[in-house]
Amino acid sequence: MTAFEPSTISEDEADTGSAIWQRIKADLRAAHGEDIYTSWFERIEFEGIAGTVVVLSTPTPFIRHWTQNNYGPEILQRYRILDPSMTEVRFKVRGALRPKTTTQPGAAAPNRAGPVAQATPAPHRQIDAPAAAPAKLAGGLEGSPLETRYTFASLVEGPSNALAVAAAKKVATANPGDRIPYNPLFISAAVGLGKTHLLQAIANEVRIANPQRRVLYLTAEYFMYRFVHAIRSKNTLSFKDILRDIDVLIIDDLQFLNGTKVHEEFGHTLTTLVDSQRQVVIAADRAPNDLDGLEPRVRSRLGGGLLVELDVPDYGMRRAILEHRIAAQREIFDQLVFPEDVVDFVARSVTTNGRDLDGAVNRLVAHNQLTSTPIDLKMAETALRDLLKARETRRPKIEDIQRVTSQHFGVSRQDLISARRTRVIVRPRQIAMYLSKTLTPRSLPEIGRRFGNRDHTTVLHAVRKVEEMIDRDPQVAEDIETLKRLLDQ
Template identity: 90%
Template sequence: MTALVPSTFSEDEADAGRAFWQRIQAELRAAHGEDIYTSWFERIEFEGLAGTVVVLSTPTPFIRHWTQNNYGPEILQRFRKLDSSLTEVRFKVRGALRPKAAQQPGATAPNRAGPAPQASPAPHRQADTPVPTSSNLSGGLEGSPLETRYTFHNLVEGPSNALAVAAAKKVADAQPGDRVPYNPLFISAAVGLGKTHLLQAIANSVRTANPHRRVLYLTAEYFMYRFVQAIRNKSTLSFKDVLREIDILIIDDLQFLNGTKVHEEFGHTLTTLVDSQRQVVIAADRAPNDLDGLEPRVRSRLGGGLLVELDVPDYSMRRHILEHRIAAQKEIFDQLVFPDEVVDFVARSVTTNGRDLDGAVNRLVAHNQLTSTPIDLKMAEIALRDLLKARETRRPKIEDIQRVTSQHFGVSRQDLVSARRTRVIVRPRQIAMYLSKTLTPRSLPEIGRRFGNRDHTTVLHAVRKVEEMIDRDPQVAEDIETLKRLLDQ
C-alpha cells in the first residue's frame, strides 16, 4: 500500500488518513471500553502527516499530555499495522479550552477597532500571575474555605504529630523549581487529631510566603460536587485543565470520596500532578489500603509517597493544647481565672482528641461567664460529665489497636497488615486481631479487610489461637492486659 508520507498532502490522502484514524478509534473503543474512549480518544482528530510522522490534535493540553504518555505507543502500533512506513505519532493542541481569567475590576474591554496587542508566548506558570487572597482559583474553581487561625504558629507540636508537622513544613517551604520532597504526602488520623489544621496550615503558609504559587485546598465532598457540576454543565475539560495546572493540591477527608467516575477522575488527577512534579497532600481517617473504593493503582500511587500518622496526644501535649486554648480565652475575658489543678484534671480526663479539649475549655468558660460560677474541680466535673462518661464507655478502634500493638511489640503498623509471616510479626498480628474481635463491634470480614484484606477464617483462626495461648502462656496473657490498659488511656 502507498504510504501517506508527503508533508503537503492532497485531499484524497487527507481523507485516507482520517479513515485510518476512524478505524483506529473504533479499535480503541473496543479495546478500552466506552468510558475510557469518551474520556481520551473521542475528541482527538487527525491533522495530517509530516514525512513519516502522524499528527493528531487534542482539544486541551491535558488530553495531549495524557494520551501521548499513556496511549502514544499503542496508537503508533495501530497506525503501523495499517502502514509500516510510519515512524511516529505526534500530538498537538488545536485549541486549548482554558477558562478565561476574571477581568480586573475597573478594567475596560479592549477597543476592537484599535491595534491588537502584541502576543508573546506565555510560560507554563507566569511569575507575575496574580493569585487571589481568598480560596478562589483562577478559572472559577473555588476551593473550600480556609480558616486563618489554622497556621503552623498556633499548631501545638508533640511526639504524636512531630513527623507530620515536619513533613508539612517542608512542603510549605518548598520554592518554585525545587524538587518535590514528598509526593504525595498522605496524612492519616482519627477524628479531631489535627489533620485539617495541618492541611490548612500548609495552604495558609504558602499563600503568605509564596503568593505566586497556586495552591488549592478542597474537601473530598467539594471535589465531588464540583466534578458532578462540571459534568452537568458539560465543562469537564475546563475543570480538569484548571485542576491540573495548580502547584499544590490539598484534599481533606478522602474517605468521603464516592462514585466510580469521581474515583477515576481523582486517580487521573493524582497521576498527572505527581508525574509533572506538582505537590499533592491528602488526609483521611485511615491509611490508603483501608479506604473503600480506591483502585489498586491509586492505592499504589498513594503508598509510593510519604504516609504519616497522627496519634492521640499524650498528657504533656494535651496540657500544652489546653494552655494555648486558655490563653486565647484570656485575651477575650481578661478577668478569667483558670486554676492549674483544673487544667491538670482536664488534661488527664479528656484523652480522646484536641477537638474535645477545645470543647472542654469552651464549656468551662461559658459556665463561668454565664453563671459567674468560679472554675474549680467541682464545676469541671459537672460541666464535663458527658465527656468523662464518654471516656468510661469509649471503645477502641481497629486503628488504635494496631497502633498500640505495633508500638508494644516494636513492629511497624505496615508489618501488621503485610503478607509477612515471620514469628516476630505473626504473634503481634494475631493478638491485634484478637483484640479487634473482643474490643470492637467489627465483624470478622471487616477485621480481615483491615489487616491486609485477609479472609475472615484467618481472623477466626487468630482469635482461637490467642485464646489457647492465653491459657498456657502467662506472658501472652500479660501482654494482652498491658495492651488493654494502654488502649484505655
C-alpha cells in the same frame, strides 16, 4: 468533616435563605438534641445574603462567639449542601441589626418538644459585601473555605505532630521550581488530632509566602460535588484542566471520597500533578492501604511519598493546647479566671484529642459566663462529666491494636497484614485479630479487610484459636492483658 443529610426542601422554598435556614435549624435540632438546640441555635436568625456569604444574627456576643467557633463549619457545610453557591457563614450580634425583642413576663414558654415552626419564607435581604471574597482559580473553581485562624503560629507543636509539622512547613515555604522531596505528603490521624488545622495552615502559608503559587484546598466531599457538577454540566474537561494547572493541591478527609468515577478522576489528577512536580497534600483518618475504593496504582502513588501520622498528644502538649485556648478566651473575656489546678485536671483527664480539649475550655467558659459560677474543680467535674465518661469507656481502633501489638511482639505492622505465615508473625496476628473482635464494634469482614483483605472465616478461626490458647497457655493470657493495659493508656 462529617457528611450530613439535611431535610429536603420544596421548590417553592428553595429560593429563600430564611426557608433554608429553618430547615437547617431543624436538622441541627435532630443532630444535637433539645438542650444544645435551645441553648445555641434556637435564637439564631437569618439576616440576609452578602454575595456568597450567609449572614446570621445572635442575640448576644457570647452566643455569637460560641456558635461561630464551635458550630460555624458545620452550619456552613449543611448550608452548602442545600445551597452550594454559599462560601461562608458570618455571625453578627442582632442588637446592631434590629431592635432586640424580649419575652414579656407571664408569656407562655415555647413548646420546645414540638416541631420547629416553619417561618414564612422571606426574600434575601442584601447586606454589605464582605471585604475579601474567597480567591478563585482561573475558570472560576473555588476551593473550600479556609479558616484564617488555622496557621502554623496558632498550631501547638509536640512529639505527636513534630514530623508532620516540619514536613508541612517545608512544603508550604517551597519556591516554584524547587525539587519537591515529599510528594505526595499524606497525613494520617484520627478525628480531632489536627489534620484540618495542618492542611489549612499549609494553604494559608503558601498564599503569604509565595502568592504566585496557585494553591487549592478542597474537602473530599467538595471535590466530589464539583466533579459531579462538571459531569452534569458537560464541563469535565475544563474542571480537569483547572485542577491540573495548580501548584499545590490539598485534599482533606480523603476517606469520604466515594464513587468509581470520582476515584478514577482523583487518581488521574494525582498522577498528573506529581509527575509534573506539582505538590499534593492529602489527609485522611487512616493510611492509604486502609482506605476503601482506592485503586492499587493510587495506593502505590500515595505510598511513594511521605506518610506521617499524627498521634494522641501527651500531657505536656495537652497542657500547651489548653493554655493556648484559654489565652484566646481571655482576649474576649478579659476578667476570665482559669485556675492552674483546673488546667492540670483537664490536661490529665481529657486525653482523647485536641478537639475535646477545645470543647472542655469552651464549656467551662460558657458555664462561667452564663451562670457567673467561678471555674473550679467542682465545676469542671460536673461540666465535663461526659468527656470523663468517654475516657473511661473509650474503645481502641484497629489501627491502635495493630500498632500496640506490633510493638509488643517486635514485628512490624506490615508483617501483621502480610501473607507471611511464620510462627513469629502468625501468633501476634491472631492475637491482634482477637483483640479487634473483642474490643471494637467492627464486624468480622471489616477486621479481615484491615488485616490484608483476609476472609471473615480466617478472623473467626483466629478468635477461636486465641480463646483456646488463653485457657492453656498462661503466657498468652498475660500478653493479652498487657496489650489491653497498653491500649487503655
